[in-house]
Amino acid sequence: MAGDHQPSARELLNGNGRGTHLTPSYVNGPDPAEPSAGPETDLLAPGSPHYMAQQLxxxxxxxxxxxxxxxxxxxxxxxxxxxxERKVAGGEVESLDSLVARADASGLLHPDGTVVGTAQHALLTLTPTARIHALQRELVGSFAAECRPLGDFARELARSGLADPRVAAELEGAGNKALERDPGLAAQLYEEALLAGADEWATAARRAHAASATGDLDTADRIIEGLFVRPEPPDLRLAVDVAAAVWAQRGMLGRSADVYSWLGAGKVGPSAPAAAVAMIGCGNRAGAESMFPSGSSPASPTLLAVAQAQTAKGVLESLAGDPHQGLPLLIHASDMMNASGASVPFPDTPGSLAALVALHSGEPHLAETIVRAAIAGGQGGDAAKPRLFLLQAWSAMQQDNPEDARLAINEASKANHWPLVPRDEFMCSALEVGLARRSGEVHGLVLAWERAREAMLHTSVDLYSLLPWGELMITAARLRETRRVSHYLDDAWKLLHRLGDPPLWAVPLHWAGVQAALLNESPADLAPHATALARAADHSHLAWVLAAAGKAWVSVLAANFLASDVEAAARGLNAVGMPWEGARLAGHAAARADERKDMVRLLSCARDLHPQGSSAGTGASGPPEVRNAPAADNNGSLPPDGGGLSEREKEVARLVLEGKTYREIGEAIYISPRTAEHHIARMRRRLGAENRSDLLVRLRLALGAENPQRE
Incomplete structure (x- = not known):
């Protein structure tokens, strides 16, 4: 047995006081006095497998x-x-107790019966792989004989390279259990099952599900593509669900509907609610009702199945002339999905759809509450988080809370380690446009518009993306870029027409059309949108409010309005979650009021609706930025400071340097154009400017002296 000599366990302790064959200089490493070891000497360095083998x-x-x-x-x-066991039983070797005692006495065993780490590493490294695997298979057999699960040991066996169907089966089973609630863990387990010899295609749909739920769309796509070309793909319905969910995240909901059409109503089974949501989203109501007929029951009484069925019913109800039942159904579905803790492939989560319906109903605060609950409940897993955060941001933006909106956008961008999917990138870019438009920063608006132009090339129009398209319609009108979005908007109107022009979904887009027409100064373009809002007002409170606001806007631009009517319209906009829009309407009217009392009244209204302000200008389509200082000052409010200008004059000066007209200055800080002109004339006299160019130079110097750090 001399040639079969292996390390002495006692000597593996390397200086624990029990080894007797190691000199002190080699207990904790090579003797520093010795020359540097070469590659061959390194094989015998203390702690190396070969060194341990010699000691054993x-x-x-x-x-x-x-x-x-x-x-x-x-x-x-x-x-x-x-x-x-045979050798011990046959007396060929000493008893098991004696073997254990010898190993323990030499320091090779821990008190719990496990092998000292260095010895274990040496044995597993230097023993032939075939023998290791033979012992592992025998061990798996002993677990099976005792009906004991392998547990995490199965993962170790798979990672060690053991191919055994029993190990693969256990890992698959563990992956199946984890799939709905921890898709990231499930993905790891399925990959380890493949290492253990599992059939690649038997788990393909589930592996794709796990990948898509964690946001890895490319991996999910590759798996599904390979599965679909097989003659009889296993788990076909799940594979279709995954494909549809991936297409939806890529911003191509029409392809999601096509996948369900390919599967057919006869095979759709429990996936009928998902098919209905996809088909309604791309305008195919008849197809949705063929997949999910009215009165359909959940596939099972589980929370998940009921939540999915309620989601489809809620979306169908939202298409009705009186859509008030849709939102409660979707909120119930979102609550149940949160309670289930499941992450399943679906074109959109019930939380997202409920929030969208709330936003389209003029209830952004409710939308924010819904998405916060969905985020806290982990609804939809990591892949759904960015969209939920972006909807939270949209709710905040609509309620005139730009800081909260930007915080939510930041959360969306870091919700998982993958870049935003095209659908979410498109919404994020539209949010940036909306925030820039509301801030009045023209340069920022142009930059945001460029990002949005690129994002829109990677997505298509669907029912659940109308809010971003409405925002882009308004901005395109302001920037004279309507041609960039016209064909997308044509698709949006056609989609709504195919669905019967449902008021809930159509009203916000018509309101965007009204604002775009006002910016384009096109009464002909405004008329059909105003008519649609008036027609929908019988069943939609939001439509009634927006119709009144549109009428008020027309009267303001025609300089033929009553301050009381405008104020009522502005406060109505605030009541449906549009304070910024209300302040903008009141501010424009104040700048055009003939009577000073009307101007003061409208300025007061605007400041009530938009109390937070800045000294930045807003541009023709931006809302007036309201200062906390007194608003209706016609005489220059504060005493001159060291720069020679009052606070109000500094405010006007900044806007002059931005190139704004008297009217735009008045809209920005809620004074009349004539008052703005008086301020500028007074500054010109006070600074001794001979002409406009000279005034601009002197204003820059005055404001620069006030803020030298900005130079």
Whole structure:
């Protein structure tokens, strides 16, 4: 047995006081006085597998067999490998207790019966792989005989390279259990099952599900593409669900509907609600009702199945002339999905759809509450988080809370380690446009518009993306870029027409059309949108408010309005979650009021609706930025400071330097154009400017002296 010598366990402790064959200089490393070791010497460095093997050679073969078995995963008091058990039973070697005692006395075993780490590493590294795997299979057999699950040990076996159908089956089972609630773990388990020899295609749909739920769309796509070309793909319905969810995240909901049409109503089964949501989203109501007929029951009484069925019913109800039942159904669905804790492939989460319906109903605060609950409940897993955060941001923006909106956008961008999917990138870019438009920063608006132009090239129009398209319609009109979005908007109107022009979904887009027409100064373009709002007002409070606001806007631009009517319209906009829009209407009217009392009244209204302000200008389509200082000052409010200008004059000066007209200055800080002109004339006299160019130079110097750090 001399040639079969292996490390002495006692010597593996390397200086624990029990080793006797190691000199002190080699206990914790090479002697620093010795020359540097070469590659061959490194093989025998203390702690290396070869060094450990040499040290183990002092033990007999039976002890080494015991140590190897324990290193592989067998445990004391047994059972142990059949060959070792046979030798012990036949008296060929000393008793098991004696072997254990020898190993323990030499320091090779921990008190719990596991092998010291360095010895275990040496044994597993230097023992032939075939023998290791044979012992592992025998160990798996002993677990099976005792009906014991392998647990995490199955993962270790798979990662060690053992191919065994029993290990693969256990890993698959564990992956199936984790799939709905922890898709990231499920993905790892399925990959380890493949290492253990699992059939690649048997788990393909589930692996794709796990990948898509964690946001890895490319991996999910590759798996599904390979599965669909097989003659009889397993788990076909799940594969279709995954494909549809991926297409939706890519901003191509029409392709989601096509996948369900390809599957057919006869095979759709429990996926009928998902098919209905996809088909309604791309304008195919008849197809949705064929997949999910009215009165359909959930596939099972589970929370998940009921939540999915309620989602489809809620979306169908939202298409009605009186859509008030849609929102409660979707909120119930979102609550149930939160309670289920499941992450399943679906074109959109019930929380997102409920929030969209709330936003389209003029209830952004409710939308924010819904998405916060969905985020807290982990609805839809990591892949759904960005969209939920972006809807939270949209709700905040609509309520005139830009800081909260930007915080939510930041959360969306870091919700998982993947870039935003095209659908979410498109919404994010539209949010940036909306925030820039509301801030009045022209340069920022142009930059945001460029990003949005690129994002829109990677997506298509669907029912659930109308809010971003409405925002882009308004901005395109302001920037004279309507041609960039016209064909997308044509698709949006056609989609709504195919669905019967449902008021809930159509009203916000008509309101965007009104604002765009006002910016384009096109009464002909405004008329059909105003008519649609008036027609929908019988069943939609939001439509009634927006119709009144549109009428007020027309009267303001025609300089033929009553301050009381405008104020009522502005406060109505605030009541449906549009304070910024209300302030903008009141501010424009104040700038055009003939009577000073009307101007003061409208300025007061605007400041009530938009109390937070800045000194930045807003541009023709931006809302007036309201200062906390007194608004209706016609005489220059504060005493001159060291720069020679009052606070109000500094405010006007900044706007002059931005190139704004008297009217735009008045709209920005809620004074009349004539008052703005008086301020500028007074500053010109006070600064001794001879002409406009000279005034601009002197204003820059005055404001620069006030803020030297900005130079």
């Amino acid at each position: 050679r002092g033990e007999n073969a039976a002890v080494r067999e015991l140590l190897l078995a324990l290193s592989v995963g067998f445990s004391l008091p047994g059972p142990l490998p059949a060959e070792l």
